[in-house]
């Protein structure tokens with residue numbers, strides 16, 4: 001027996017899985033872990049614009065099979081293990097699965113277990129989750145990347161092609177203040193949208209962003225105008241960004257980007273030029289997945305052209321996968337990375353990817369998925385792993401829980417906290 005096991009309170013006594021629902025009303029998995037002296041509960045989110053390099057969320061038999069596997073097979077193997085030994089638990093999950101994409105037990109299953117274990121360990125040790133993850137000096141508060149106007153797969157037919165029109169209130173002095181600014185921008189953007197689109201009735205997409213019958217350029221104009229006004233009123237610098245989620249627009253057979261709204265397409269070159277044009281015209285500081293997930297070279301060209309002015313962030317491009325990040329670093333394909341734990345399956349895997357990304361100088365952005373639950377572990381992850389930016393929507397209960405949790409963390413760290421240091425692309 002290892003010495004830390006003598007403490008015993010972190011030893012796993014029971015693991016239990018059930019089906020619950022996510023914010024889109026789709027079933028997902030929730031896992032509970034009981035230790036001698038603690039408890040953890042976690043659930044898995046789901047994407048709509050999922051990348052092809054993400055792990056498989058559920059086994060062949062679907063969620064029912066995932067729940068059965070946890071309750072009848074995995075539970076037995078975890079009981080008696082130390083929940084504080086995250087690495088050993090996550091390694092065991094890989095061992096039980098035996099594939100390289102979690103297709104046997106499901107990546108969502110693995111994630112829910114992995115996070116529930118971390119929460120149970122934190123609870124057993126009597127420390128907040130972010131401290132269990134990051135240690136006593138984890139005290140930097142991230143800035144939210146708020147989703148104001150939506151399009152693509154998160155919205156309807158007549159909405160913009162670009163999936164997310166985003167803001168970061170880089171001038172705010174606290175997380176609470178960043179939210180005040182985000183909500184004000186959201187509210188004011190809603191008012192302006194009513195003027196630009198007469199048919200707009202206040203509808204919102206999967207992540208709480210407004211959905212209107214407008215083009216990409218109109219959305220950018222509305223957002224620019226709103227931010228200019230709000231920034232002047234509240235005296236806080238706000239910068240703009242987008243998530244193009246280009247893999248959703250890419251037609252691999254025709255090798256073009258399909259613009260559903262306009263009923264036409266763009267070649268790769270046209271897409272590259274369009275991205276450069278809008279970054280310059282609207283002073284965008286953050287561009288996620290401007291090109292589809294296979295186009296490392298195109299990403300490299302954008303980093304070369306725009307990298308000093310804007311963060312070129314890989315989401316589907318990297319799929320939180322360390323091997324893909326290594327390839328991206330060799331090609332200088334990005335200067336920022338989205339960290340979505342459910343893309344890779346366990347906390348340890350997400351951490352390993354983050355470590356590789358950091359070594360190569362990528363700015364990490366911890367992110368939710370469009371289908372979320374009331375779980376707020378990514379808020380703890382962002383602080384624990386010292387990620388300067390968290391992307392977790394704006395409105396909607398499943399997004400608000402993450403924001404409110406960060407308000408609590410901020411309060412807990414009152415005397416020692418500082419706002420995260422942001423990269424020059426966002427602060428210049």
Ligand code: PGA
Pocket residue numbers: 046047048049050051243245315367368369370371
């Ligand atoms: P998803 O979208 O969760 O639907 O994949 C979020 C994103 O692309 O960042």
Ligand code: ZN
Pocket residue numbers: 243245288289315316338
């Ligand atoms: Zn994305």
